[in-house]
Amino acid sequence: MTEPKTPDAAAPTAPAKKHARDGKSNATIYDIAKVAGVNPSTVSRALSKPGRVSAKTQKLIEDAAAELNYQVNPFARALPTGRTNTFGLIVADITNPTFFDIIRGAETTATVRDYTLVLAESAESAVTELTAARRMMATVDGLILASPRMDDDDIRALARDKPVVVINREVDGVPCVVPDVNKGISEAVRSLAANGHRKVAFVAGPPQSWMSARRWEGVQAACEWSRLEAVRLESSKPTVDGGRQVARDVRASGATAVLTYNDLLAIGLMQELQAAGMVVPDQISIVGFDDIFGADFTTPPLTTVRSPLGECGSGATTLLLDLLHGTGDPAGTLRVETELVLRGSSGRLLPAG
Amino acid sequence: MTEPKTPDAAAPTAPAKKHARDGKSNATIYDIAKVAGVNPSTVSRALSKPGRVSAKTQKLIEDAAAELNYQVNPFARALPTGRTNTFGLIVADITNPTFFDIIRGAETTATVRDYTLVLAESAESAVTELTAARRMMATVDGLILASPRMDDDDIRALARDKPVVVINREVDGVPCVVPDVNKGISEAVRSLAANGHRKVAFVAGPPQSWMSARRWEGVQAACEWSRLEAVRLESSKPTVDGGRQVARDVRASGATAVLTYNDLLAIGLMQELQAAGMVVPDQISIVGFDDIFGADFTTPPLTTVRSPLGECGSGATTLLLDLLHGTGDPAGTLRVETELVLRGSSGRLLPAG
DNA sequence: AGCCTTTTGTCAACCGGTTGCCATAAATTG
DNA sequence: CAATTTATGGCAACCGGTTGACAAAAGGCT
Numbered sequence: 230m231t232e233p234k235t236p237d238a239a240a241p242t243a244p245a246k247k248h249a250r251d252g253k254s255n256a257t258i259y260d261i262a263k264v265a266g267v268n269p270s271t272v273s274r275a276l277s278k279p280g281r282v283s284a285k286t287q288k289l290i291e292d293a294a295a296e297l298n299y300q301v302n303p304f305a306r307a308l309p310t311g312r313t314n315t316f317g318l319i320v321a322d323i324t325n326p327t328f329f330d331i332i333r334g335a336e337t338t339a340t341v342r343d344y345t346l347v348l349a350e351s352a353e354s355a356v357t358e359l360t361a362a363r364r365m366m367a368t369v370d371g372l373i374l375a376s377p378r379m380d381d382d383d384i385r386a387l388a389r390d391k392p393v394v395v396i397n398r399e400v401d402g403v404p405c406v407v408p409d410v411n412k413g414i415s416e417a418v419r420s421l422a423a424n425g426h427r428k429v430a431f432v433a434g435p436p437q438s439w440m441s442a443r444r445w446e447g448v449q450a451a452c453e454w455s456r457l458e459a460v461r462l463e464s465s466k467p468t469v470d471g472g473r474q475v476a477r478d479v480r481a482s483g484a485t486a487v488l489t490y491n492d493l494l495a496i497g498l499m500q501e502l503q504a505a506g507m508v509v510p511d512q513i514s515i516v517g518f519d520d521i522f523g524a525d526f527t528t529p530p531l532t533t534v535r536s537p538l539g540e541c542g543s544g545a546t547t548l549l550l551d552l553l554h555g556t557g558d559p560a561g562t563l564r565v566e567t568e569l570v571l572r573g574s575s576g577r578l579l580p581a582g
Numbered sequence: 583m584t585e586p587k588t589p590d591a592a593a594p595t596a597p598a599k600k601h602a603r604d605g606k607s608n609a610t611i612y613d614i615a616k617v618a619g620v621n622p623s624t625v626s627r628a629l630s631k632p633g634r635v636s637a638k639t640q641k642l643i644e645d646a647a648a649e650l651n652y653q654v655n656p657f658a659r660a661l662p663t664g665r666t667n668t669f670g671l672i673v674a675d676i677t678n679p680t681f682f683d684i685i686r687g688a689e690t691t692a693t694v695r696d697y698t699l700v701l702a703e704s705a706e707s708a709v710t711e712l713t714a715a716r717r718m719m720a721t722v723d724g725l726i727l728a729s730p731r732m733d734d735d736d737i738r739a740l741a742r743d744k745p746v747v748v749i750n751r752e753v754d755g756v757p758c759v760v761p762d763v764n765k766g767i768s769e770a771v772r773s774l775a776a777n778g779h780r781k782v783a784f785v786a787g788p789p790q791s792w793m794s795a796r797r798w799e800g801v802q803a804a805c806e807w808s809r810l811e812a813v814r815l816e817s818s819k820p821t822v823d824g825g826r827q828v829a830r831d832v833r834a835s836g837a838t839a840v841l842t843y844n845d846l847l848a849i850g851l852m853q854e855l856q857a858a859g860m861v862v863p864d865q866i867s868i869v870g871f872d873d874i875f876g877a878d879f880t881t882p883p884l885t886t887v888r889s890p891l892g893e894c895g896s897g898a899t900t901l902l903l904d905l906l907h908g909t910g911d912p913a914g915t916l917r918v919e920t921e922l923v924l925r926g927s928s929g930r931l932l933p934a935g
Numbered sequence: 936a937g938c939c940t941t942t943t944g945t946c947a948a949c950c951g952g953t954t955g956c957c958a959t960a961a962a963t964t965g
Numbered sequence: 966c967a968a969t970t971t972a973t974g975g976c977a978a979c980c981g982g983t984t985g986a987c988a989a990a991a992g993g994c995t
Contacts, residue, residue, distance in 0.1 A: 255720075255951095257950095257951055257952080258951070258952065259951080259952095267974070267975085268974065268975045268976075269951090269952080269975095270952095270953075270954075270974080270975065270976080270977090271973085271974055271975075272952095273951095273952060273953060273954085274953090274954090274973095274974085276952095277952095277953080278954095281972095281973080281974095282972095282973065282974075283972080283973060283974090286973080286974080300720055301720075301951085301952075302661075302720065302950085302951055302952070303720055303721050304657045304660040304661045304666070304721075304950085304951080304952090305661055305950070305951030305952040305953090305980095306951080306952055306953075307657040307952090307980090308655075308657045308658055308661055308950090308951080308952075308953090308979090308980045308981065308982090309951095309952065309953050309954080309979065309980040309981095310952085310953065310980085311980090313657070315700075315721075323682070323685065323686040323689055323690075324686060326679070326682070326875060326876075329676070329677075329679065329682055332676065332701075333676040333677060333703075336676055336701060336702070336703060337676075337703075340702065340703075340714075345700055345702070345717075345718075345721070346700065346701050346702070347668075347698055347699065347700050347701075348685070348689060348699050348700075348701050349689070349693065349698075349699070350686075350689060350690075350693075361693075364698075365698075367608075367653055367655065367656055368656050368657075368698070496879060522679060522875075522876065523679075523875060523876030523879050526876050526879035526880045527879045527880070527881070528880070528881030608981095610980095610981055610982080611981070611982065612981080612982095620944075620945090621944060621945050622945095622981090622982080623944080623946080623947095623982095623983075623984080624943085624944055624945075625982095626981095626982060626983060626984085627943095627944085627984090629982095630982095630983080634942095634943080635942095635943065635944075636942080636943060636944090639943080639944080654982075655980085655981055655982070657980085657981080657982090658950095658980070658981030658982040658983090659981080659982055659983075660950090660982090661949090661950045661951065661952090661980090661981080661982075661983090662949065662950040662951095662981095662982065662983050662984080663950085663982085663983065663984095664950090
């Protein structure tokens with residue numbers, strides 16, 4: 230009675246003034262109840278609890294809902310229940326393509342299971358990360374931390390509040406998804422040994438990176454096994470730029486083969502060494518980690534220890550969703566395999582001409 | 583009185599059983615009101631409407647809030663107000679690095695302004711996109727569509743409901759952020775002309791891509807101006823793979839220079855041509871679009887017309903946020919400049935040997 | 936002092952679902 | 966056919982803020 234009935238053809242091209250609230254604004258369960266001639270609570274039940282109402286009423290309500298093209302109000306639902314059908318993903322650095330695949334894996338899996346993904350980044354900072362995590366906690370059902378930089382204890386504290394899954398790091402008592410580096414690394418080191426290398430450098434990543442530590446351990450172990458000498462070098466940041474900067478240390482080290490914490494470092498390193506006139510792989514072999522997008526664009530294409538990043542993202546999401554639905558091991562670690570992707574940046578060492 | 587006071591040191595290493603609800607669960611404005619000795623509504627006002635309560639009460643309430651380390655419940659706030667401090671970003675393809683810069687730009691700007699980013703992808707499908715958009719509409723304050731594939735009308739319909747900003751496409755009546763291709767393209771074409779090229783091929787992107795159409799127009803216009811012949815080729819999909827597939831058409835076309843809809847196509851095309859023994863740029867020049875991550879990893883590094891993608895993402899976010907806060911032009915288009923990034927994949931044509 | 940305006944806090948309704956409890960109707964059983 | 970169990974729908978309270986209306990208190994002015 231109070232609303233005029235021509236909200237549509239009013240002004241087709243005129244700039245829309247206000248945003249909705251009027252017009253075909255959202256129907257509520259009360260509207261449905263009225264149309265179907267039942268109580269709102271019955272509508273609620275019909276729409277969420279399967280089997281709680283009779284088939285007849287169910288149909289009645291569903292038809293009414295369809296007619297009004299009803300959509301639940303997620304906030305109204307979240308308020309009493311706490312369920313939001315949303316989860317958060319915090320990555321260390323959105324710039325880093327490593328996380329692209331993780332994000333993609335997570336987003337895809339989330340969408341399939343009818344969840345929404347909320348994204349944040351920590352800019353490689355532990356405190357930013359914790360802040361972002363805390364903020365998210367209020368609005369999500371669960372959280373995925375990809376390569377977190379904060380303390381184990383902080384992570385456990387978060388996990389006490391809501392389900393948390395960690396990628397690329399192992400935290401006691403928290404479900405994790407980690408690539409098992411050993412297979413890939415030993416393949417890589419064996420390949421280097423077979424090609425005549427005797428001294429291998431490892432360019433480490435951020436000091437707080439759990440994964441960097443694991444990779445260094447793996448490299449050490451594999452080198453020992455193959456009777457190679459292993460030295461560790463530090464990088465300023467795990468980026469292309471960081472790779473360029475570490476080039477002089479690499480040359481100074483006397484190593485003829487380098488494994489780097491990630492592909493970005495490897496690419497930067499290779500660029501810088503090539504710019505200085507070195508021939509890859511004739512004079513030096515370079516092996517990265519992760520097999521990110523673009524790793525095969527370089528010349529020579531980058532040999533790398535691939536982590537199935539997309540799988541990590543979707544695996545973590547699945548783990549989280551299972552946790553949320555009661556299924557699933559509260560603290561199981563999902564291990565995914567790594568493998569050597571042999572491309573052109575590693576190979577036989579040519580005798581110094 | 584009713585709650586035991588030792589929730590902490592209970593079982594440090596035992597697997598956390600249930601998730602919160604107990605313990606230091608969230609304080610509400612009612613708790614604050616009790617502590618501060620005022621009415622809940624006063625608390626609400628103190629915390630949201632600046633200046634609505636006296637300085638004294640304000641302080642009282644703030645202290646109480648701090649003590650209880652209160653955090654608003656976003657859902658409780660969203661329910662009556664509709665404000666969520668969240669906005670959605672829908673991209674055509676998460677796999678495509680083009681969008682990563684956009685995502686990054688948007689996320690960064692959003693965080694600064696205290697907004698949360700919700701991400702979804704459409705997998706290059708108009709219907710998936712519309713579905714995702716509709717779903718999001720319920721939970722966000724506004725929406726950013728990056729390279730949308732749906733109809734103008736659908737976009738306008740969405741925009742009638744909540745603020746929408748479009749990236750990489752111009753839609754009448756909707757605020758947009760678009761790179762202005764002309765400068766970059768004319769630089770590119772002039773450079774090609776100066777290097778002796780006479781026939782230029784353009785490899786188009788998805789048929790629904792507004793940007794692809796603009797780029798083709800730009801190429802045509804620039805070629806006309808420089809008196810070059812321009813031919814248009816179609817690609818199956820705007821990816822590296824699509825680039826590989828279009829290689830035979832490129833060779834068949836007789837063009838000595840190619841501009842591709844995006845860098846991915848350019849990279850794939852270059853790989854395939856090189857695999858077939860062609861020398862870039864001696865026998866054929868290749869120019870991409872966007873300057874994505876990795877465009878300079880190739881050999882030769884890719885010449886490309888750069889779009890400031892990160893700027894698009896942050897610009898769109900700013901536009902949206904301004905819109906939400908009443909400031910800002912309801913339908914202004916933000917144009918950002920493109921420029922030629924001259925690298926090694928384009929250059930002088932060598933006489934066929 | 937008396938009256939008017941402004942400030943500040945309270946009351947109560949509301950946003951839109953969810954859910955425990957209860958009453959009625961239907962189905963099962965002895 | 967009565968007695969009991971089970972299926973179904975309704976009632977009302979609740980989640981945690983927000984906000985319009987109003988009253989009490991404070992301040993300003995003649």
